Amino acid sequence: MTTSTTATDVNQPTLQPAAPTGRRMSLPVLLLVIAGTLALTSLVRLVTGADGITNVSQMSTALQLAVPIGLAGLGGLWAERAGVVNIGLEGMMILGTWFGAWAGFQWGPWTGVLVGIAGGALGGLLHAVVTVTFKVNHIVSGVAINILALGATRYLAPLAFEGHQGGSAKQSPAVESLGHFTVPGLSGALTDLNAKGWFLLSDVAGLLGGLVTNVSWLTLLAVALVPGSWWVLWRTPFGLRLRSCGENPIAAESLGVNVYKYKYLAVIISGGLAGLGGVFLAIVANPFYLEGQTSGRGYIGLAAMIFGNWMPGGLAIGAGLFGYTDSLNLRGGSANVHALLLLGALLLLAGAIWLVVRRAYVKAAITLAVGVLFFAWYAGTNEVPNQVVSATPYVVTLVVLALSAQRLRMPKANGMQYRKGQGK
Incomplete structure (x- = not known):
């Protein structure tokens, strides 16, 4: 079997994905857009006096809220790059929260992390069996998994948590912390620089300070998974074969790729990443499982993936944007949203x-x-209603998707049914 992307014959199928139809933003242009946005944000801060929009604590909270969204989106990216639409990310996150907290309060937080990942992966395996083997519509399967996960955890929670200190039918006992770290020296210097209120420089200090102050070890792992996923999917033969299954599975099969295997692996990894996002909610964001704590983050993660054009870097930017708007609910929401x-x-x-x-x-x-x-x-106006503050993350999700819709290009065979030997 060869995985070369150079065709020797115009009629020979290859694993080279089709080129995007839209114009992709280059890195220098993207950096210029980010710098311009930061400059405008700094100007708004100076004009309105809303220092909270770029302070260190705001950015630290935004990072914490962005992580589960980014992990869910990364899970969706793996599945859809292999051609399987994964609407079931929300349900896989729910499984991650329950399994992570259940194992965490009994055997420690790192065991909870592993078991939570396994719980999400179990949901991914179910989705793969239903969609890849039995050819059920991907959307129907994903919605069914969301409902099944919610029902299963509601049934299991009273059995597992009632009778334990701090546990109830809707909440687990407290889970021990995974620990946090702060970069000594650098964190304090950035916090002091941010407090000076200088144009742009203080805002950049606030952004960077949030990345090195009171950061969970699980956050560090989640951030590392973004470039790690890019490297695996775009720089290894395994990733090339996996992406070929989402672009042209018939051509991939003709070159000896086991399409079923790669789809199964992608969806199981997808579920594991979503489960890790659920673990983050149940162990880091809160030290316990709580019914309904995912609050639609699986769907927002899917929106972040679409905003990022099925690329890890764009997904991370989208997750950061949604995490930031969500953080406005927690820290001076009305004044900050009014400034925005x-x-x-x-x-x-x-x-x-x-x-x-x-x-x-x-x-x-x-x-x-x-x-x-x-x-x-x-x-x-001098302020915005609290209802507007609460709705801001979801409104931003819709607006961003609407504005980015024209430049999107999903994998060509995404969501399509495939049968072995279909091209013969």
Whole structure:
């Protein structure tokens, strides 16, 4: 079997994925966009006095909230790169929370991590059996797993947790902490620099300070999984074969790839990553399992994956964005969200100018009109209702997906049914 991506014959199928139809943003342009956004955020902070939008504690909270979303999204990426749509991420996260807390309070937190991953992987295995072997519609299977996971944990929780100190039908006993670390010297210096309130420099210090202050060891592992997944999927023969199953499984089979095996592996890994996200919620974010604690993060993780165009780097940016907006609920939400209305107006103005340069005048006019509405909302109020603060993460999810829809390209065979020998 050969896995070379260079075709020697125009009629010979290869494992080379089709090129994206949209224009991919280059790294220098992406860095320029990020720098411009940070500069506008700093300007908004100075104008509004909402120092909380970029302080170290805000960024630390945002990182903690972004991790389970990113792990769920990373799980979705593995499955969908192999051609299996995984709507069941939410259910696999639920299994991770329950199994992680159940094992964690009995045998220690690191055992809870391993068992929680296994619980999520069990959900992934079930999804693989149903979709790959029995050819059930992927969406139907994913929804069924979400319902099954919720029902199973509700049944098991009273049996496992009642009678133990701190346990009940909806909550597990407390789980011992995995531990946190702070980079000595660097954390204090960044915190002091952030407190000075300087333009841009203090905001960058706040962002970096949140990455080195009171960070869980599990957070470090989750962050490392992003470049690790990129390297495995895009720099190894295993990853090439796996991605070929999501692009053209018939061509992959003709070159000797066991498509069923790679789909099974991808979906099981997907479930394990989602389960790890659930473990994070049950051991790090909270030291116990609590019914309903996933709160739709599996679905938001799926949205982060789509926003990231099925790429690990873009997924991480999307998870960070959603984690940041979610953190506004916990730290000075109303004042910070009110300040971000001005930031939204400025970003929409920049977008309108960019569309004018591209001669998309109708889109530019619509974008500018929305930006004017945001500015009018900001200028005409002193705060926003608490309901708006609570809804901000979900609104941002919808807006980001709507704005990024035109540049998306999912794997070509994603969600399609495949049978062995189909190309013969």
